[in-house]
Amino acid sequence: MQNYRFDPLSQDEVHKIDLATMEVLEKTGIIVENDTVLELLEQNGAKVNKHEKIAKIPEYILKDGLKKVPSSFVVYTRKGEKVRIGGDQTVLSSGAGASWILDIDTGEPRPATKKDSENYAKVTDAMENISLCMSPIIQDVTPSLVDVHSAQAMICNTTKTPWVCPGDGMQARYIIEMGAVLAGGMEELRKRPVILGLASPNSPLRLASRDIDVALE
Known part of the structure; x- marks a missing residue:
């Protein structure tokens, strides 16, 4: 778009x-x-x-x-397609952050699972206008590794660029290593990033240590 x-x-x-x-x-x-x-x-x-x-x-x-910050930058899909973030191009992403979902069979709310994240990625993969894939907050895995599991679910189930939000530096490091495997090495990952990451300040006016660790990784 x-x-x-x-x-x-x-x-x-x-x-x-x-x-x-x-x-x-x-x-x-x-x-x-x-x-x-x-x-x-x-x-x-x-x-x-x-x-x-x-x-x-x-x-x-x-x-x-x-x-010193570019007005736009490029990430890549697993197929090698460019996705430019910023500038005059509009890029759409699937949503994220839902810890509960409506069960597709019962229609009742329940905690999101890793299987839901995998299915979410598959649906995103089939949608032509969606360029970036995000994940619900998985509730059936070890809490300290939620973001690693989310990244793995996306990497294995979509060719779109995964957009991850690591909760701490350790998870960011693991996800970067996964991205390096996907890209063909750490140097290739630097040249052609196949994962997009996000680290956010806390409101009001606070950079938490865990978010700084993510950014530094």
Whole structure:
């Protein structure tokens, strides 16, 4: 799908949000639960309170960082097809995050299983307009390995690009190793990423240690 954009905000509204974000990060700061990252931020000009683990990041650091982030990037399907994220192209993904589903046979709600994740991936694989595959939150596996099981279920049941959200650095590392096997080696994975990952800050204004570990992996 190309040239379809959903723009609920005007450019003026986007600009106001941008300015407010810069102000909050510089004056209020953000909690960063990782001493190494705090040290890096301080070395690059941020004001760091190591006791409270708060980093106040000046606008010039943020703008310099944004200049280094590409406006788009490419991931690959198992068939070698390119999927460009960003720019003017609209990319659709299956949904994720549901820990319960409606049973297809009974219509009753129940915890999501690994089999559901596998079937979800198969349905996604058959949908032409869906480029990325995500997973429900599997409830019938070891909780500390949920995201590894989700990645395995997607990798084995769709040629689409799996989009994973590892809960910690250990799971991220295992998933990266799975991606390397899929790509033909770690160097090939760097050149042609076949898995898309996500690490998110916690609201309000907190980078949890587990999410930082995921990003660092």
